[in-house]
Amino acid sequence: MTDILVLGGGYTGVTAALRAARRTRRTGGRVTLVNASPRFTERLRLHRTAAGERLADHALTDVLAGGGVQFVLGRVAAIDPERHEVRLDPSPGHEARTLRYDKLVYALGTVTDVTVPGVAEHAYVYDDHTATVRLSRHLDTLTRGTVVVAGGGLTGVESATELAEARPHLHVVLLTRGRPGAMMGAGARAYLDRALQRLGVEVRAGVEITKVLPDGVELAGGELIHSDATLWTTGTRGLPQAAASGLAVDERGRIVVDAALRSVSHPDVYAVGDAAAITQSFGILHGTCQGGIPSALAAADSLAATLRGRRARPFRFGFFHQPVSLGRKDAVIQFTRPDDSPRRWYLTGRAAIAYKETVSDSPFTLFRLLKRGLVPVRAFGLTAGRS
Ligand SMILES: Cc1cc2nc3c(=O)[nH]c(=O)nc-3n(C[C@H](O)[C@H](O)[C@H](O)COP(=O)(O)OP(=O)(O)OC[C@H]3O[C@@H](n4cnc5c(N)ncnc54)[C@H](O)[C@@H]3O)c2cc1C
Structure with a gap:
């Protein structure tokens, strides 16, 4: 044997x-x-x-x-x-x-890479199911407040849109170094931007988070952004x-x-x-x-x-595609070249939702x-x- x-x-x-x-x-x-x-x-x-x-x-x-x-x-x-x-x-x-x-x-x-100070102690992460449920339970206790999603990659975008749609009483702020969904083509990215806007997600692009605090995050330059829950999706x-x-x-x-x-x-x-x-x-x-x-x-x-x-x-x-959900009622699929750079084609709306579900199953x-x-x-x- x-x-x-x-x-x-x-x-x-x-x-x-x-x-x-x-x-x-x-x-x-x-x-x-x-x-x-x-x-x-x-x-x-x-x-x-x-x-x-x-x-x-x-x-x-x-x-x-x-x-x-x-x-x-x-x-x-x-x-x-x-x-x-x-x-x-x-x-x-x-x-x-x-x-x-x-x-x-x-x-x-x-x-999760916890190199940035405070991430290990104060941020919620996607390391496993239990850690994710911990975030969900914490959000259940908030009747109002701000959720900061750190990272404008596809995980950050999917998280920000999902949270904003499911918990409309919370203000969701997406903090990102570059543009959200920067790896997508112009058309898909514009669609994604509109979805973030429609769901009321505040996007702060071009920022660098230097520290996570118990009640917020600190940006390079010293600005503090209040947060009742910080979800870390960068790296x-x-x-x-x-x-x-x-x-x-x-x-x-x-x-x-x-x-x-x-x-x-x-x-x-x-x-x-x-x-x-x-x-x-x-x-x-x-x-x-x-x-x-x-x-x-x-x-x-x-x-x-x-x-x-x-x-x-x-x-x-x-690579073939970048499938991105935008809450439960919308999605965008960017088709890609093998090196993951975007092709011209992308799918949106109902067809994209069905596509994303098929991929996830x-x-x-x-x-x-x-x-x-x-x-x-x-x-x-x-x-x-x-x-
Ligand atoms: C919110 C989110 C959305 C995503 N969406 C997409 C998408 O649309 N398309 C896509 O292609 N990818 C997506 N990804 C990425 C995708 O989930 C990962 O690439 C994929 O899970 C990697 O699979 P894996 O088996 O390598 O690792 P994992 O799925 O992380 O599995 C690792 C396993 O190892 C176990 N484990 C860890 N440590 C130990 C230990 N010490 N001892 C024993 N067991 C241990 C864990 O319990 C787990 O079961 C997404 C990721 C996230 C977080």
């Missing part, structure tokens, strides 16, 4: 585990997935949780059922890539334990466990991988999704499900190919197909490995 251990039960960990189980079942693969929570967190819908929506609960045991993957509940504390061991912290009802592996797939995602980093274990990481703590998605320092470790620094011809991929899921398929295929003594194919990926469809072995070897024309 070959013990394949997958760390992280998010979109990419589940994808890699189901794919690896299917692709190695005839070559003796035994796949185990470890996650800190028994729940499958739909990270790309967390802005809706923040706004107070009660989304479906998905147990990881259900998500993995019938896929040939064993689930272990536990928080990864440390990895010893020399001894091929992973140490898990004790969790409620579970003792600390050590798991051994032959091949490791690292899919622990990222955490993430890899978990400290990766660097601490001696795996080669980039300046953002993500595991540096080769074309077959193996750690450049420890080739028995594969890294996928947000946690990996994956180089393509146009640069290092930024964290999205869009790129993360294909990386997980490719890593599992690469691993399966290696176990069969074959050469893994290099991972190739090109698509991981569950993929999981079902993976269990049945129905995802082709060259899924999306991107994955490595051979049948």
Whole structure:
């Protein structure tokens, strides 16, 4: 038997585990997935949780059922890539334990970058479901007041519009260095600006936040903006466990991988999704499900190919779209070139809402197909490995 251990039960960990189980079942693969929570967190819908929506609960045991993957509940504390061991912290009802592996797939995602003073102590973040529910509960206690959303990237825009729509009694302020949705084309950006305006979101562009305080934020230059809740969406980093274990990481703590998605320092470790620094011809991929899921398929295929003594194919990926919800009643989809630069086309309104919902649901469809072995070897024309 070959013990394949997958760390992280998010979109990419589940994808890699189901794919690896299917692709190695005839070559003796035994796949185990470890996650800190028994729940499958739909990270790309967390802005809706923040706004107070009660989304479906998905147990990881259900998500993995019938896929040939064993689930272990536990928080990864440390990895010893020399001894091929992973140490898990004790969790409620579970003792600390050590798991051994032959091949490791690292899919622990990222955490919020808390370099700016006060973020760790005073800002709300999207690190996990519990942290997001904490924000939602706090907002429930406010009958009026101001919510500051820090960051004008797509997560910041989705959050500001969702919060403004769901909680119209609160004043939402979006603070951003550049323009909101700066990566989109002019038409989609203008549409997005109008949506922010319609929902009453106050946009302050061109600002730099230097400190988060218990009751506000401080800008470069000293201006104070009052806030009853500050949501921090600007920037993430890899978990400290990766660097601490001696795996080669980039300046953002993500595991540096080769074309077959193996750690450049420890080739028995594969890294996928947000946690990996994956180089393509146009640069290092930024964290999205869009790129993360294909990386997980490719890593599992690469691993399966290696176990069969074959050469893994290099991972190739090109972006296709930037889907952005603007509350529950509007959305805009920017179509892109493979390097994520905007094309001329974009979709708005009802068609965009339906498109965004389909995209957000698509991981569950993929999981079902993976269990049945129905995802082709060259899924999306991107994955490595051979049948
Ligand atoms: C509000 C929001 C909206 C987004 N919208 C989109 C979108 O529209 N399209 C898109 O492509 N992307 C979107 N993204 C980005 C997308 O969600 C991420 O790229 C994606 O979740 C990455 O998947 P992952 O599996 O690498 O990491 P994650 O989904 O973060 O999964 C990591 C898993 O590891 C587990 N874990 C973490 N630490 C430990 C530990 N120490 N021990 C054990 N388990 C641990 C976590 O519990 C989690 O299950 C959005 C993100 C946010 C926050």
